[in-house]
Structure formats: C-alpha cells, structure tokens
Amino acid sequence: MAARLNHSIQNTLSLLNPLCSVTTKATHSRNRLPFRRSFVLSSAYSKSRRALFCSCATSGGTADLQSDGGEAAAREAFVLTTPLYYVNAAPHMGSAYTTIAADAIARFQRLLGKKVILVTGTDEHGEKIATAAAACGESPNEHCDIVSQQYKSLWKDLDISYGKFIRTTDPKHEAIVKEFYARVLANGDIYHADYEGLYCVNCEEYKDEKELLENKCCPVHLKPCIQRKEENYFFALSKYQKKLEETLSSNPNFVQPSYRLNEVQSWIKSGLKDFSISRASVEWGIPVPNDKRQTIYVWFDALLGYAEENGQTSLQEAVSSGWPAALHLIGKDILRFHAVYWPAMLMSAGLDLPKMVFGHGFLTKDGMKMGKSLGNTLEPNELVQKFGSDAVRYFFLREVEFGNDGDYSEDRFINIVNAHLANTIGNLNCKYCHRICTTR
Numbered sequence: 001m002a003a004r005l006n007h008s009i010q011n012t013l014s015l016l017n018p019l020c021s022v023t024t025k026a027t028h029s030r031n032r033l034p035f036r037r038s039f040v041l042s043s044a045y046s047k048s049r050r051a052l053f054c055s056c057a058t059s060g061g062t063a064d065l066q067s068d069g070g071e072a073a074a075r076e077a078f079v080l081t082t083p084l085y086y087v088n089a090a091p092h093m094g095s096a097y098t099t100i101a102a103d104a105i106a107r108f109q110r111l112l113g114k115k116v117i118l119v120t121g122t123d124e125h126g127e128k129i130a131t132a133a134a135a136c137g138e139s140p141n142e143h144c145d146i147v148s149q150q151y152k153s154l155w156k157d158l159d160i161s162y163g164k165f166i167r168t169t170d171p172k173h174e175a176i177v178k179e180f181y182a183r184v185l186a187n188g189d190i191y192h193a194d195y196e197g198l199y200c201v202n203c204e205e206y207k208d209e210k211e212l213l214e215n216k217c218c219p220v221h222l223k224p225c226i227q228r229k230e231e232n233y234f235f236a237l238s239k240y241q242k243k244l245e246e247t248l249s250s251n252p253n254f255v256q257p258s259y260r261l262n263e264v265q266s267w268i269k270s271g272l273k274d275f276s277i278s279r280a281s282v283e284w285g286i287p288v289p290n291d292k293r294q295t296i297y298v299w300f301d302a303l304l305g306y307a308e309e310n311g312q313t314s315l316q317e318a319v320s321s322g323w324p325a326a327l328h329l330i331g332k333d334i335l336r337f338h339a340v341y342w343p344a345m346l347m348s349a350g351l352d353l354p355k356m357v358f359g360h361g362f363l364t365k366d367g368m369k370m371g372k373s374l375g376n377t378l379e380p381n382e383l384v385q386k387f388g389s390d391a392v393r394y395f396f397l398r399e400v401e402f403g404n405d406g407d408y409s410e411d412r413f414i415n416i417v418n419a420h421l422a423n424t425i426g427n428l429n430c431k432y433c434h435r436i437c438t439t440r
C-alpha cells in the first residue's frame with residue numbers, strides 16, 4: 001500500500017521532515033481497471049478501519065498528549081494545524097480534505113517517533129455566522145454548538161486523530177485574544193481611523209477595488225461588494241513589509257508549494273496596506289478591549305486559536321508549550337491571511353513564526369467547480385456513510401496531487417478503490433491469512 005501512495009504526498013512528507021528521505025519512486029498509474037461498479041459497495045474493505053500504527057486515535061480529545069508518557073513529553077512536539085473552520089454552514093468536502101491530509105501527515109510524524117499535536121477546530125464569530133443563525137431561527141450560540149458538533153462527528157467518522165479541538169467562543173480563547181491585542185497595542189501597531197470602502201460580507205473584509213470583478217463583485221464569492229463606512233481600529237501591516245520580505249527570502253520553505261510562495265511575494269511587493277481589525281457593525285464577536293462598541297475582526301480573533309493547542313488560559317502559557325507550530329495546512333483561498341497577516345501580527349506581538357504554511361488546491365467534481373447554486377456539491381457525510389472512511393481517505397490522498405487542484409468523480413472513485421483497496425490489498429490480505437491458517 002505504501003508503494004502505491006501518490007508520489008506527490010511522499011515528496012511533501014519528505015519536505016515536511018527533512019530528516020527523513022523518502023526515496024521510493026511510486027508509479028502513479030491512472031489506468032482504469034475493469035471492476036464491477038457494485039464491488040466496492042459489498043466489499044469488506046469499505047468498512048472503516050483505523051490504521052494499526054496510530055497509537056493515539058482512540059477518541060480524538062487529548063489522548064495523544066497523554067498516552068506517550070514521560071519520555072514523549074520530553075521530546076519536542078510536532079504541532080500541525082488545520083484551519084479553524086467557519087461554522088456558517090455544515091462541513092463540506094474541502095474542509096474534510098484538508099483535515100484528512102493533516103491527519104495523514106500527523107500519522108507519518110508519529111511513525112517517526114515524534115510527539116504530535118494536531119490542532120483543528122471551529123471559527124465561530126462574525127456577521128456571517130450571526131446571519132446564518134438568524135436564518136435558522138437559532139441564537140448564534142446554539143448555531144455554533146450545532147455546527148461545531150457536526151465537524152466533530154465528521155472527524156470521528158473519518159478517523160481523524162486530532163489532539164485539540166479549538167472553539168473560538170471558548171472563554172479561554174477570548175482571554176488569549178485580548179492578551180495578544182494588548183501586546184500589539186503596546187507595540188504601537190493599532191490605531192483608530194475612519195474607513196470607507198467596498199466590503200464583502202462573505203469574506204468579512206474590505207476589498208481593494210482593483211482586485212474586484214465586473215459590477216464590483218468579489219472574485220471568491222462572485223457577489224457584489226457593498227459600500228461601507230465606519231470607524232475602525234487598524235493594524236499597521238505596512239510597517240512589516242520589509243521584515244516579511246526578508247523572512248520569505250531567507251526562508252523560502254515558509255510558504256509551500258513554491259508557486260504559492262511566488263504569489264505571496266508578489267502581493268507583498270505590490271505594497272502592503274494596513275487592515276481594519278475591528279467592526280463597529282458586528283455584535284457577534286469578542287469586544288475590543290479599549291472600546292466596547294466594537295468587536296475584534298474575525299480573522300484577528302481566529303488565528304490566535306493556533307497558539308493554544310494545550311488549552312492554556314494565558315498567551316505566555318500557550319507560547320511556552322508547543323508554539324510555534326511546525327505546519328499550518330490550509331486551502332489556497334486563505335493564503336494571504338496565513339502567509340502575510342498572521343506572521344506580521346506575530347512579529348508585532350514578539351512571538352515566533354510557524355515553520356511552514358502549506359496551501360493546497362481546490363477540489364472539483366466531474367471537472368466543474370462545486371457550488372450549491374450548481375447543485376453539484378460533494379457531501380463528505382454521505383460519502384463516508386456510503387463507502388467508509390478508508391476509501392474516502394485513500395482516494396483523496398492518492399488522486400489529488402498534493403498542493404494542486406484535484407477532481408472527484410464517482411466512477412473514478414469506485415474504480416480506484418476497487419482496484420487498489422479491494423482487489424490488490426484485499427487479495428493480498430486474503431492470501432496471507434489463508435497461508436497462515438493452512439500452515440498451522
């Protein structure tokens with residue numbers, strides 16, 4: 001099975017762990033094999049099975065922090081994170097894909113004998129969440145509890161062995177955000193100003209007019225941005241332009257794959273503008289410490305979730321036990337927040353930067369962009385209920401060249417799973433078991 005893993009993820013794993021050279025040149029056959037369509041549905045291998053080598057995948061929770069014992073505690077932890085997923089809607093396949101990939105990397109690092117902490121969770125503040133809750137007739141709190149639980153259930157069904165599930169509505173998180181804000185303020189990097197501009201409610205950010213499409217539409221959401229004017233607090237991002245440029249040129253591994261590094265470098269080169277880190281019109285958020293009429297911008301709030309993987313109640317405590325993270329694994333749409341805003345915020349607060357930000361591509365279905373309006377979304381819950389977690393995990397890790405966009409089609413899925421998991425591995429397993437039974 002190992003030899004059949006897509007060489008791209010092997011290369012990535014090797015990159016993430018320079019001490020381990022993965023030299024296997026796996027062949028990545030894309031030939032379709034003629035198995036019956038129904039085979040996969042009746043196969044015993046469609047049932048979910050945990051990998052035997054994973055010592056801490058029993059319950060999610062904090063098992064992997066505790067089960068290793070004293071010796072492991074002495075080792076430096078390999079901390080990796082998924083994004084904290086926005087709870088405006090139920091989990092989609094893109095979120096599941098990032099988390100499956102993060103879990104595969106976490107398992108690989110554990111095989112190398114490392115203490116691993118996989119941090120995942122949900123981002124629960126902001127206007128879009130308040131609106132989504134109201135549309136369902138729920139309070140924002142009720143809505144966040146429901147959707148956050150949907151993520152936890154899906155991670156369980158997909159056999160994700162996370163170490164910590166962060167929720168940004170947790171009072172411990174709020175305390176850490178306020179402490180971080182105070183540090184940045186003390187460093188002279190927060191100021192008050194009027195702001196008027198075009199705002200995308202779905203991105204929850206002001207947009208630069210030159211990056212918008214026709215009719216002032218957001219390039220991500222394809223919906224018109226609205227003119228908005230308010231008093232905000234700003235973060236002095238422009239002050240960090242030179243430092244960011246130097247960081248990226250001296251450490252090109254900070255953003256991976258390399259073509260995303262080029263993208264980030266060109267954004268920075270085009271000139272960084274200060275950005276607004278508070279909202280006067282949004283009630284559902286953490287109040288700005290020195291001005292209760294405003295709430296902290298949802299990204300400024302959520303990014304701090306990465307620094308609190310052990311459930312600490314102070315920033316200092318959080319930083320002294322596991323920060324900085326070795327890897328932030330994200331989708332390419334949130335690269336700017338992680339590779340530009342976040343490192344500048346950390347520099348301002350006097351904290352170390354994570355070692356790497358890896359931006360993977362998007363998933364398409366039958367060669368087309370997925371979307372509710374197109375009616376072609378891929379529901380991860382349905383997929384895992386129908387085929388089992390091993391099949392879902394295997395397909396996406398093997399078929400999507402890690403870092404690039406990748407496509408799902410049901411025919412391809414069934415062919416791959418039949419050919420590799422059911423036929424090759426399944427037959428090998430049967431022959432092996434048969435031999436053991438008959439030689440006793």
Ligand SMILES: [Zn+2]
Nearest residue numbers: 200203218221
């Ligand atoms: Zn948008």
